[in-house]
Amino acid sequence: MSGDQECDLLFTGATVFDGTGAAPVMQDVAIAEGRIIAVGSGLTLTAAETRDARGLALAPGFIDVHTHDDLAVFRRSTILPKLSQGVTTVVTGNCGISLAPSPLVIRDVPVPPLDLIATADDYRYASFGAFLDAMRAAGPAVNVVPLVGHTALRARVMEALDGPASADEIAAMRRDLAEALDQGAAGLSTGLAYPPAKGSTTGEIVTLATDVAAAGKLWTTHMRDERSGVVSAVAETIDIARRSGARTLISHHKCCGQAAFGLSRTTLAMIEEARAEMPLDIDVYPYTASSTVLIEAYVRDSRKVTISWSDPHPEMAGRDLAEVAAEWGVDVNEAVGRLKPGGAIYHQMDDGDLERILTWPPSLIGSDGLPRDKRPHPRLWASFPLVLGHFARDRGLLSQAQAVAKMTGQTAKVLGLADRGRIAEGCAADVVLFDPAEIRAVADYDTPDAPSAGVTAVYVNGQLAYAPDAPDGAGAGQVL
Ligand SMILES: [Zn+2]
Incomplete structure (x- = not known):
């Protein structure tokens, strides 16, 4: 595609994972009015914004x-x-x-x-x-x-x-x-x-x-x-x-x-x-590990149980259930009874x-x-x-x-979302840019609420919705 066609956003030189499972290919991706309008190499559209995506993976959101x-x-x-x-x-x-x-x-x-x-x-x-x-x-x-x-x-x-x-x-x-x-x-x-x-x-x-x-x-x-x-x-x-x-x-x-x-x-x-x-x-x-409400049967089947929330004992969130029971001088079932309503993480x-x-x-x-x-x-x-x-x-x-x-x-x-989940012409412009060599989970059982590493930018319906250094993003989501 070439000539004087216009777009809102042009990603150049991205390593495109198209969502089908096919091996990634280096391509440009053009977006206009919330849709992907072109995918190919050497796109020459006139773009309101061009983003150099060399070295980054570009995938469907x-x-x-x-x-x-x-x-x-x-x-x-x-x-x-x-x-x-x-x-x-x-x-x-x-x-x-x-x-x-x-x-x-x-x-x-x-x-x-x-x-x-x-x-x-x-x-x-x-x-x-x-x-x-x-x-x-x-x-x-x-x-x-x-x-x-x-x-x-x-x-x-x-x-x-x-x-x-x-x-x-x-x-x-x-x-x-x-x-x-x-x-x-x-x-x-x-x-x-x-x-x-x-x-x-x-x-x-x-x-x-x-x-x-x-x-x-x-x-x-x-x-x-x-x-x-x-x-x-x-x-x-x-x-x-x-x-x-x-x-x-x-x-x-x-x-x-x-x-x-x-x-x-x-x-x-x-x-x-x-x-x-x-x-x-x-x-x-x-x-x-699974996680849900506190249920005695799940506790019995688990190697380790961590309390994720408790209405009567909010201070126990994050604590090991067996330790809490020992501290209270009660058996584990009694401790579960005291902690309910609540939730837990079950290693099982x-x-x-x-x-x-x-x-x-x-x-x-x-x-x-x-x-x-x-x-x-x-x-x-x-x-x-x-x-x-x-x-x-x-x-x-x-x-x-x-x-x-x-x-x-x-x-x-x-x-049944016909126009999502792929990087292809005509699809909705839900796009994530990430570094394939750096992407990794940061949150773990000890630090459960940390953003992940290696995610560079997230676009929802063509609007920037998230970037690690940007405090805010668009509320461009739709009910599908
Ligand atoms: Zn479920």
Whole structure:
């Protein structure tokens, strides 16, 4: 392309990772009005701004396919953990937990795990549409793909959450689900491992997922069991996917507790086989510790447990649970009881499973970060650079191009985002510039909230949204 065509921004000499997994190529990339208008070498467009990108990787902005950022997207300060990693799109409302429609219809406080993302005061949107209107008005710094949570829907209509829903309750959930999907929800998430959803039958989920399929949308699931029963949980998920016809995404696939170590060989083989006949995908975060609300069973299965937040004992955030129990002169279960409501980081997975899932070609990268935690799991700030730096560059378990594809092009395909996740003419100009030799996670379990190294600039819809030395950026995100 040459001549007198104009553009807003021209990157020259960038090492372009196009999001497909192909090896990077040195190219120029031109952006106008929020879109990529040209990709090639030696572009001669007239540019309002030219940025010399020699030595830097230019990739599609990362899509964090698994987040709990429903509330975090409202403020730049709380979405900074994602922006500073190169993330330009977040999928919210995962694990059955969504900020809307408000679950506080027949009770005053959010039942765990709904308290992971917000307090009662924040659960104020009567409808999904009202939530999205507020988000648009706030001008999010990143794009948002919002899911509606099954547990939120259950909590709206069920007095007792520990059993199956009645026919009337299912009918009420279907009405709320239909309204949310109609008002812009990208799909439904379930969190079947958690107490308020564990009692739901497979049939309840098939019914709701069938509605999701009819709307052409996505079902994501934190499966019923990610421990020694993970194989039967995958079988249930495949069964629901088959019977409902819904596009299905297994959330943060993992095998927790020693009895589950190695089971990813079986689960990935099952998923691989099912993929031949249905759209079924998985995402994964790159750590062997999980993090969620305090639950006794998870504590029993863990090598080490760190408290991430506690309402009655905020001073204990960051402390080792066993040490706190010893200090109090009580057993660990008693300590958990005193600390609840609260959250924890559970070291309970095996490196072999993590590496197998992470390097399985179809898997997508999601952070599962918990932005409200006082002492968060480092996945909140560092998941994407950890994959690109540690796992890809330093250990060579996959190429950086493959890693980028797992964060961009593959993800966009699963989400049905036709014009995101690739560096190609006509795509939205969500772009990250990073130094492929320097990108690395800085946040770790000891210092959980540090921005990553090597991310140079992040553009959302063509607007500069983040640079390490710039205090502010545009709120150019869209609800997708
Ligand atoms: Zn989850």
